Amino acid sequence: MDIINIKKLTVKLISILACGSLLLGLCSCGTNELPSDSTDVKGTKQVKLSGTFIQSWLCSTWSDERWALELTNLKDLGMDIVVLGDSAVKSTAGKWTAFYPSELDGLKDGYLGSDTIDNALRNCQKFGFKVFVGMSLDEKWWDKFVYDEEWLYSAMNKCNDIADELYKNYHEKYSDAFYGWYWNPEIWNAEVFKSTSAVREKSIETLSTGMNICLDHLNELSPDMPFMFSPFANTEIGSADDNYLFWKDLFNSTHFRKFDILCPMDSVGAGGTKIQYLDKWFEAYSKAVTETGKLKFWSNCEDFDYTTANEACTADMGRFSKQMEITSKYCEKIITFAYSHYYSPYNAVEGYNATYKDYIENGRLEQE
Numbered sequence: 001m002d003i004i005n006i007k008k009l010t011v012k013l014i015s016i017l018a019c020g021s022l023l024l025g026l027c028s029c030g031t032n033e034l035p036s037d038s039t040d041v042k043g044t045k046q047v048k049l050s051g052t053f054i055q056s057w058l059c060s061t062w063s064d065e066r067w068a069l070e071l072t073n074l075k076d077l078g079m080d081i082v083v084l085g086d087s088a089v090k091s092t093a094g095k096w097t098a099f100y101p102s103e104l105d106g107l108k109d110g111y112l113g114s115d116t117i118d119n120a121l122r123n124c125q126k127f128g129f130k131v132f133v134g135m136s137l138d139e140k141w142w143d144k145f146v147y148d149e150e151w152l153y154s155a156m157n158k159c160n161d162i163a164d165e166l167y168k169n170y171h172e173k174y175s176d177a178f179y180g181w182y183w184n185p186e187i188w189n190a191e192v193f194k195s196t197s198a199v200r201e202k203s204i205e206t207l208s209t210g211m212n213i214c215l216d217h218l219n220e221l222s223p224d225m226p227f228m229f230s231p232f233a234n235t236e237i238g239s240a241d242d243n244y245l246f247w248k249d250l251f252n253s254t255h256f257r258k259f260d261i262l263c264p265m266d267s268v269g270a271g272g273t274k275i276q277y278l279d280k281w282f283e284a285y286s287k288a289v290t291e292t293g294k295l296k297f298w299s300n301c302e303d304f305d306y307t308t309a310n311e312a313c314t315a316d317m318g319r320f321s322k323q324m325e326i327t328s329k330y331c332e333k334i335i336t337f338a339y340s341h342y343y344s345p346y347n348a349v350e351g352y353n354a355t356y357k358d359y360i361e362n363g364r365l366e367q368e
Contacts, residue, residue: 051081052339067123125177137184156213187231244284269302286330299327
């Protein structure tokens with residue numbers, strides 16, 4: 001199976017989500033289930049979510065009242081971080097979709113007519129949330145990646161243009177909420193990064209140069225704002241040791257600052273990582289962070305699953321609590337993709353939210 005097909009199987013439900021339903025949490029499923037005794041999982045006040053991703057397309061039609069419902073619930077659960085998924089997306093056909101009124105070529109024509117970024121920041125500021133604003137994703141990333149330097153460097157410069165516009169439009173207005181940047185491209189443990197790859201050094205250099213185009217620009221634009229990114233992994237196409245070596249080398253060649261944030265997906269929901277391997281892989285990330293002395297280390301635990309019909313749905317708390325407990329051994333904070341999509345009582349079956357709340361309040365999953 002080629003890497004692009006692996007990616008489609010293991011990471012994003014975004015294409016599924018964008019095509020249709022906002023009722024994604026309404027089914028039961030379990031393609032990555034734990035043994036039946038997993039309901040007796042001890043929780044602690046430390047093992048809980050600090051925040052969630054919210055995709056711009058999901059909240060693009062939300063009123064202030066709808067935002068208030070969502071943020072009040074998240075705040076009641078102890079969360080204070082929102083990662084706003086993206087501000088602009090460029091399709092493989094070259095068409096932009098913009099979630100804010102842009103004056104940039106391409107984006108201006110792709111504006112959907114509702115300023116999702118302003119709405120999100122305004123409401124998050126009102127409720128005391130810190131927002132990482134996603135800049136942009138060119139969907140050719142999945143094909144071009146580090147294989148086309150000219151394309152990558154051009155895409156990163158476009159990302160900088162978008163960041164400039166976002167900062168100008170919103171930072172002063174919402175300085176208490178506009179906390180950091182989210183870098184949308186998702187790195188994975190591709191074959192070219194393996195220790196046995198003949199092009200490993202060149203591939204890491206290309207990726208590092210591309211990231212530095214953004215990092216250097218953002219450091220000039222907003223030197224106090226952290227840069228967050230969220231890679232994923234497929235354990236079937238590499239080892240945890242190779243992953244450690246790749247990240248160690250990338251960290252050493254890239255201009256990360258100590259307050260920038262590595263926040264890898266645990267890849268359990270998408271199926272790239274079986275839960276029995278999660279500890280070993282997060283230990284590898286942690287080792288690379290510790291040895292290089294760069295970055296903060298958070299985790300992005302996936303709270304979704306797939307049905308046997310390959311439809312995205314909510315993961316049960318038995319599995320999700322295990323993910324949080326394993327990654328919390330290594331990470332400073334845990335966020336999720338994506339509570340507002342799969343656990344929110346306003347977008348999913350209410351029982352999921354109630355079960356999570358009971359878990360963090362009582363330190364144990366409810367028994368049937």
